[in-house]
Amino acid sequence: MSAPRPVTGVRSLGAQHGPDREGERAPAPGAKPPEAAPLVERVTHHDVPEICALYKRVWDTPPAPGTPAELLKSWQPTPLEFTSWMEGVTYFAARRGGRLVGVIGCEVDHGSCRLVNLAVDAEARRQGIATALVAAGVEWGRHANAAEVWAEALARFTAVAELFKHLEFTECGFLRRHDWGEDVRLFERLL
Ligand SMILES: CC(C)(COP(=O)(O)OP(=O)(O)OC[C@H]1O[C@@H](n2cnc3c(N)ncnc32)[C@H](O)[C@@H]1OP(=O)(O)O)[C@@H](O)C(=O)NCCC(=O)NCCS
Numbered sequence: 001m002s003a004p005r006p007v008t009g010v011r012s013l014g015a016q017h018g019p020d021r022e023g024e025r026a027p028a029p030g031a032k033p034p035e036a037a038p039l040v041e042r043v044t045h046h047d048v049p050e051i052c053a054l055y056k057r058v059w060d061t062p063p064a065p066g067t068p069a070e071l072l073k074s075w076q077p078t079p080l081e082f083t084s085w086m087e088g089v090t091y092f093a094a095r096r097g098g099r100l101v102g103v104i105g106c107e108v109d110h111g112s113c114r115l116v117n118l119a120v121d122a123e124a125r126r127q128g129i130a131t132a133l134v135a136a137g138v139e140w141g142r143h144a145n146a147a148e149v150w151a152e153a154l155a156r157f158t159a160v161a162e163l164f165k166h167l168e169f170t171e172c173g174f175l176r177r178h179d180w181g182e183d184v185r186l187f188e189r190l191l
Helices: 010-015 045-060 069-074 079-085 129-143 158-166
Strands: 039-042 090-096 099-109 112-120 148-154 170-179 182-190
Touching (some): 039 129, 045 079, 045 090, 045 112, 129 148, 129 158, 148 158
Antiparallel strands (some): 039 090, 099 112, 170 182
């Protein structure tokens, strides 16, 4: 396996999030400073226990009521299971202050890059973490010469759909009762 490397360009995309966007007014004196962009790096085997702990925390509190228990369980891998998820899928983790706060997987196949298993710690949400992780996925897709990046989102999860729309993905399909009986929305962004 090649050595982990920071993902270039991610900091700048993450830095566009929140009140420090170009063209917006400078914060008032005494105002809370904007969150620093997270550090996004390729996951190594060293990160596996922290990642599994993050997935457990995230899916112990599902974002919408009624999410099938089978799905929640399948998204909480043991370290051994996550190690097998890493076969053929490149994962990136976001850290802030050294703490792992988000994860995403990128699976390049047939010239397209699928984003999988995106999760951000509840305490770190709405701070641009997923934005930085998706940017890493998009960059990875470009690096692999993919023609598009795409993702599935459970229809009952509204936040992730809002995220993809915010990041200029197009909603391009809908699969009924696709995943343990759950409807799934499809999003894509051409590269
Ligand atoms: C969906 C999720 C990954 C978003 O992560 P995040 O780090 O909070 O997202 P960001 O801060 O980068 O959000 C960027 C933009 O997306 C949109 N967005 C994100 N979460 C949103 C929400 N809960 N409601 C409405 N819009 C939202 C907003 O436009 C936001 O910009 P703003 O905060 O300036 O308004 C996170 O809520 C999460 O992990 N949820 C549980 C797991 C999950 O649903 N994973 C996807 C499985 S399919």
